[in-house]
Amino acid sequence: MNSPVIHNELLRSLSLQDYAAICPFLERVSLKANRVLHHARTPMDYVYFPEDGLVSVLAEVGDGNLIEVWLVGREGMVGTPAILGVTVSRHRRIVHLGGPALRLRVEDLVNAMNDRPSLRARFLQYAHYVLLQTSQIGACNAKHPVEQRLARWILMAADRSAADRLPLTQQTLARMIGVRRATVTRCIAAFDRGGLITTARGSLQVVSRPSLESVACPCYGIMRNQYFQLMGGSRHGGVPYDTGVIRAHEHLVTRAAPGTKQADRESTRSRQPFSD
Numbered sequence: 109m110n111s112p113v114i115h116n117e118l119l120r121s122l123s124l125q126d127y128a129a130i131c132p133f134l135e136r137v138s139l140k141a142n143r144v145l146h147h148a149r150t151p152m153d154y155v156y157f158p159e160d161g162l163v164s165v166l167a168e169v170g171d172g173n174l175i176e177v178w179l180v181g182r183e184g185m186v187g188t189p190a191i192l193g194v195t196v197s198r199h200r201r202i203v204h205l206g207g208p209a210l211r212l213r214v215e216d217l218v219n220a221m222n223d224r225p226s227l228r229a230r231f232l233q234y235a236h237y238v239l240l241q242t243s244q245i246g247a248c249n250a251k252h253p254v255e256q257r258l259a260r261w262i263l264m265a266a267d268r269s270a271a272d273r274l275p276l277t278q279q280t281l282a283r284m285i286g287v288r289r290a291t292v293t294r295c296i297a298a299f300d301r302g303g304l305i306t307t308a309r310g311s312l313q314v315v316s317r318p319s320l321e322s323v324a325c326p327c328y329g330i331m332r333n334q335y336f337q338l339m340g341g342s343r344h345g346g347v348p349y350d351t352g353v354i355r356a357h358e359h360l361v362t363r364a365a366p367g368t369k370q371a372d373r374e375s376t377r378s379r380q381p382f383s384d
């Protein structure tokens with residue numbers, strides 16, 4: 109790892125010792141929009157920890173159509189099934205908004221979790237969080253009207269990316285929440301007129317978060333509370349580590365003791381920082 113600064117909040121929430129177990133194996137990559145990270149029914153080589161941008165998890169619904177079932181940004185990890193020992197993806201994971209990320213080989217993740225029960229427990233807690241969130245989205249899709257779901261989706265996307273301006277087309281939004289484009293166009297126009305968002309060609313920006321939250325269904329608040337309760341912290345609520353601690357920690361982990369599993373793995377793999 110070159111940079112001492114970690115922006116992914118799941119990584120930042122790890123204890124120093126747990127982070128030390130995976131830090132030597134993390135690689136910085138730049139994820140380009142529309143890149144497919146995992147194909148359905150295909151082995152996953154890496155999991156990804158976004159530092160900016162958004163990754164969509166898409167489920168097949170027949171006739172070649174895909175619907176978003178989960179959205180990952182810098183709060184989480186792309187490739188949750190790997191935590192549960194599942195290495196073949198059942199979903200397609202595609203970069204929605206490009207940005208920097210850290211990636212980790214699935215085998216290194218599994219080895220580190222086997223070595224450190226506390227790391228396994230933390231990642232299992234994250235998997236539990238994802239299960240809760242995706243089931244909430246399922247309930248939301250069955251219960252709440254499109255306008256409320258769209259407001260919830262925009263807030264979730266803004267929470268998970270580094271900026272409030274989201275380069276999202278209305279066609280993309282329609283595909284993500286599984287409704288007709290004309291329906292999204294009508295809702296977006298109403299949000300714009302109401303001063304909740306502003307739109308430009310191919311993008312939108314959150315102007316009034318409180319107003320958008322008042323339109324969103326209760327699922328947004330439920331899901332946000334689940335995040336704070338299970339995962340702790342966010343860019344709106346503070347972070348466990350400061351830059352100095354991370355830097356000191358990286359100094360620590362570059363000196364793995366000879367003969368340890370960590371040192372053995374470090375010596376057998378050459379790093380390609382900033383590769384893609």
Ligand SMILES: [Zn+2]
Nearest residue numbers: 248252325327
């Ligand atoms: Zn809802």
